[in-house]
Amino acid sequence: MPRIMGLQSSLDIILAGKSLDAKRAKKKGLVDVLANPNTLEDEALLFAQKMVEGKKPKRKKKYAPKGFMDSFLESPLGRPLVFKKAREAVMKNSKGFYPAPLKALDVIKKTYNYSNRERALLVEAQGFCEVAVTEISKHLINLFYLLEDVKKQSGVPGVNVDPYPVNSIGVLGAGVMGGGIAYVAADKGVFVRMKDITNDAIAKGFDHAKSLWKKKLKRRRLTKYEFENRMARVSGTLDYSGFKGLDVVIEAIVEDMKIKQSVIGETAKHCKDNCVIATNTSSLSVTEMAKGHPNPKNFVGMHFFNPVDKMPLVEIIRGEHTSDEAVATIYSLTKRMGKTPVVVKDGPGFLVNRLLLPLLAEAMFILEEGAVIEEVDRYYTHNFGMPMGPFRLMDEVGLDVCIKVLKIFQESLGERIEVSELSKKLAANSERLGRKNGKGFYLYDERGRDTQVDETVYAELGLPKPKGGISSKEAIERGILQMINEAARALKEDKICETAGECDLAMIMGTGFPPFRGGLLRYADSLGAEYVVQQLEEYAQRLGIRFKPSESLVAMANNKTTFY
Ligand SMILES: NC(=O)c1ccc[n+]([C@@H]2O[C@H](COP(=O)([O-])OP(=O)(O)OC[C@H]3O[C@@H](n4cnc5c(N)ncnc54)[C@H](O)[C@@H]3O)[C@@H](O)[C@H]2O)c1
Structure with missing residues (x-):
């Protein structure tokens, strides 16, 4: 590829997995012929025939740089600069956790401009063999198969059930979530009827979708025609007009049980009998x-x-009375919307939030002990591979939401959910909500980009200037081992999901848990249940009941079993 396309554009593809559309691939010399899907077979046969007759197509043999800068960067003098920049970009994106792109870069660096192709291919083969057999590679291949599995499933294992066809959906509430849901569905060809209580709210929902399509239009990912078409798939209403014809309605209004129940009852009256309503x-x-x-x-x-x-990720929650058809319909719709569905049982926080919350709650205890906010976040991102640390994540979710959910957990899961005094102090300040109002553990500019830690947060929470000092190992273990502990309860005791694979898929897709670790439970297996239990017991003695190992984890340690 570098020989035909040049170093710079090929590195984008090889190292970052950037894709090219057919036209650009042809222009770059990666593709011989473009064919209309209707005539693909005929054209392929014609092409093969020409090859057999020795009429080989003209093919670009070598990349010809354009302009001074391009020529310089492709030259032996400029190349080291390209390799240096490429390495920096890989390290920035992967934090060095993925060995394959670095190995690919080494191979290209070594073999670029080798006149002996056999030798170059041998170097490439050796490099490939080195990275293909690592644990990381195995984890990524497993993840690939988990995703492939979802493609084949209906969401109801062991039962032959057909989803209802879905052409149009309703979305109740055109807010942050409703607007996003309308966008994703219409983007994939589903007609959407958005209902809210004010015209302003509906306009906001439209604007949300429109701005996302505008971005695609600007980047030429959409034509003007496709843009207009997508916009035309979304309509808005203040009443239930048009609801009789809908196949599914997704409710995304305020988080209040009484209001939701009443709106759902009212909606059902205006829909056909087999319309599935999802919350x-x-x-x-x-x-x-x-x-x-x-x-x-x-x-x-x-x-x-x-x-x-x-x-x-989309978690599909099966209520006590939910039918197989309803699950299969929402499972299939989720896939059509380009998302990964995982079916879970009803229970506090379902799966992902239930497992994530102990990490966020623990971060507050760590803060109370004098930790430096950005240091803890950095441990999680740079040393463990999470996309963001717990404080940044709390800002994303909304500090008010985190605390509200924490309280729900405490009520439903009991004393093992310990809440730091700091969380209560944080809840008292309605000005500090996280990214959504520009002020959380971090400060945000007008465009919503985080700038730096808001140093005033320490004093506001009654903390002295932080002294730091907690080790990376302890900061990470205290969060992650609690997550493993909760996962053991959710999977083995409460049967929130059916398999360890589903749990890992949900954590990778829903929280960005580092894919190279294979997911939370594969990571737990790599540590071993004995180690996890022993560490939890030590932390429990020193820090509190929240670390007490679950019965199922203790049983795993005693029997020397694993999640997989
Ligand atoms: N924001 C998140 O991060 C997030 C993530 C997952 C799930 N959720 C859930 O999604 C739901 C919506 O959250 P959001 O953040 O989009 O809230 P939001 O406040 O941005 O939007 C809610 C919308 O619902 C509208 N609404 C209120 N009552 C209505 C009614 N009776 N009929 C029609 N519309 C009505 C409001 O006018 C508002 O436009 C909540 O249940 C929330 O828990 C939120």
Whole structure:
């Protein structure tokens, strides 16, 4: 590829997985012929025939640089600069956790301009063999198969069930989540009817979708025609007009059980009998909410993550009375929307938030002990590989939301959910909500980009100037081992999901848990249950009951078993 396309554009593809559309691939010399899908077979045969007859197509043999700068960067003098920049970009994106792109870079550096192709291919083969057999490679291949599995599944294992066809959906609430859901569905060809209580709110929902499509239009990912088409798929209403024809309605209004139940009951009256109503609640019981629906078998949870257009996971929550058809319909719709579905049982925080919350709660205890905010976040990103540390994550989710959910957990899961005094102090300040109002543990500029830690947060929480000092190992273990402990309970005791693979898929897709570690439970297996239990016991003695190892984890340690 570098020989044909030149070093710079090929490195973008090889190292960062950038893709080219067909036209650009042809222009760059990577593709011989472009064919219309309708005539693909004929053209392929014609092409093969010409090859057989010895009429080989003209093919670019070597990249010809254009302009002075390009020529310089492709020359032996400029090349080291390209390699240096490429390495820096890989390290920035992967933090050095993925050996394959670095190995690919080494191979290209070594073999670029080798006149002996056989020798170059041998170097490449050796490099490939080195990185193909690592644990990291195995984890990534496993993840690939988990995703492939989702493609084949219906969401209801062991039962032959067909989803209802879905052409149009309703979205109740055109806010942050509703606007995102409308965008993602319409983007994939589904007609969307958005309902809210004011015209202003609907306009905001439209604007949200429009601005995302505008970006694609600007980047030429959409034509003007495709842009208009997508916009035309979304309509808005203040009443239930048009709801009779909808196949699915997704509810994304305020997080209040009573209001949700009443709105769901009202909506069901305006929809056809087999319309599936799904709630996007993040913390309320789906089974309880289903009491608002006259026919709870057509009611299910469909939990998107924020921002909807970027986050790949959707948790599908099966309530006590949800029918197989309703699950299969939402599972299939989720896939059509380009997202990864994981079916979970109803329970506090469902799966992802239940496992994530102990980490966030622990960060508050660590802060109380004098930790430096950005230092802890850095441990998680740079030493463990999470996309963001716990404080930044709390800012993203919203500090008010985190504390509200923490309280729900405490009420439903009991004394093992310990809440730091700091969380209560944080809850008292309604001015500090996180990224959404520009002020959380970090400060944000007008464009919503974080600038630096808000140093005033320490004093506000009654903390002295932080002294730091907690080791990276302890900061990471205290969060991650609690997550493993909770995962053991969720999987083995409460059966929130069926398999360790589903749990790992949900954590990778929903929280960005480092894919190279294979997921939370594969990581737990790599540590071994004995080690995890022993560490948890030590922390429990020193820090509190929240670390007490679960019965299932203790059993695993005693029996020397693993999650997989
Ligand atoms: N924001 C998140 O990060 C997030 C993530 C996952 C799930 N959720 C859940 O999604 C839901 C919506 O959250 P959000 O952040 O989009 O809230 P939001 O405040 O941005 O939007 C809610 C919208 O619902 C509208 N609304 C209120 N009552 C209504 C009614 N009776 N009929 C129609 N519309 C009504 C409001 O006018 C508002 O536009 C909540 O249940 C929340 O828990 C939120």
